[in-house]
Amino acid sequence: MSRLLRYLLTVAVIVLTGCTAIAPSQDNRPVVVVGLYPFQWAAQSVGGDDVVVVSLTQPGADPHDAELSATQVKQLANADLVVFLPGMQAATDKAIVNTVPKRLLNVADVVQLSALPGTKQVGAVGDPSSGLDPHVWLDPARMVAIVSALSQELAQVDPAHAAGYSSRAATVIADLQRLDTEYATGLAQCEIVTFVPSHAAFGYLAQRYGLIQVPISGLAPDIEPSPARLANVRRIAQETSVNTIFFETLSSPALAETLADDLGLLTSVLDPIEGITDASAASDYLGVMRANLQALREANNCR
Ligand SMILES: [Zn+2]
Known part of the structure; x- marks a missing residue:
């Protein structure tokens, strides 16, 4: 066997066993x-x-x-x-x-x-x-x-x-x-406690850190809110001096943008971290959580 052939065979064996080690069903x-x-x-x-x-x-x-x-x-x-x-x-x-x-x-x-x-x-x-x-x-x-x-x-x-x-x-x-300490400290002193996320994903977060969410949609993001609900969100946003309407990365920003336009407010991203994509603010859970904290601090005028 030529040296080259022997070398190629060795490489092939390494590659094959390497693949076997990765396939979930085979290890x-x-x-x-x-x-x-x-x-x-x-x-x-x-x-x-x-x-x-x-x-x-x-x-x-x-x-x-x-x-x-x-x-x-x-x-x-x-x-x-x-x-x-x-x-x-x-x-x-x-x-x-x-x-x-x-x-x-x-x-x-x-x-x-x-x-x-x-x-x-x-x-x-x-x-x-x-x-x-x-x-x-x-x-x-x-x-x-x-x-x-x-x-x-x-x-x-x-x-x-x-x-x-x-x-x-x-x-x-x-x-x-x-991360919990950063949230507790970062959200301890905010001028505004209300925030308007795209869907009702931030309830446990809000409860933990003394904020209140007024979600545009309910627990699932893909269900269109009724006109009455939208009117309520709009009214509360105005009463509570909210200055930002949040949208998220995995679903359409259309509703949030329309609402923000109507009220003359800013839009920003608050990510429910239901998936990570190239559009996410960071590459993992901790990174996106920190981006969310920053977005909340800016929107709610936290010191
Ligand atoms: Zn959700």
Whole structure:
């Protein structure tokens, strides 16, 4: 065999084994299935290279109305751990009941969900899914509890790597606690406490830091608010001296822009972090959370 041929064969073997190591189905690492980006970030941060994380939502897609393919339902059934947030994706709620995953981390068992906390009720949202607010990840303190539970679950699924899960979780929790402190300090003294986001994603955040959201749409972003609701939002925005109407990265800014135009107000981005795209203000959860804090501080004249 020529030296060149031997070299090429060696390279081929390295490439092939390299590929095998990456394909989730062909290695022994636990597969963690998550519904949307913030839990993908949490699972990857805690799991590191010891786990394979599969997200049911494609980057840039709105997780609220995501449908599941047959492959994804199979992924749910075969996962070693499913991180599940009830009330976020009807298709996943249904699939969880039907597939009975091997191991389920139900986020609602870790942090208590409530009905629109931190929110000024501005009339019917025409939203059939309205009930418990699923947007818990926008509250860093609740994320601490979720990351801690995730670390414990992974240690059960894969005890050999428990030390790694635990130490990475400690790092993530320290990051989240720092973020919580930045929010608490940054929003402690604001001239305006009301803010107008595009959909009702920021209730837990508002409640945690003493703000009040007046959302244009309800818990799901794609349901058009009624004219009466829009009139209410407009009235409250004027009464509370709001100067900014927020839109978000994954859905159309049209309603927010029209409202801002009508009222002569500014627009800015407040990102519910339901997915990360090139349009996101940063490349990960912590970065976008910090961009959101900056946007809120500017809009609400915080010192
Ligand atoms: Zn949402």
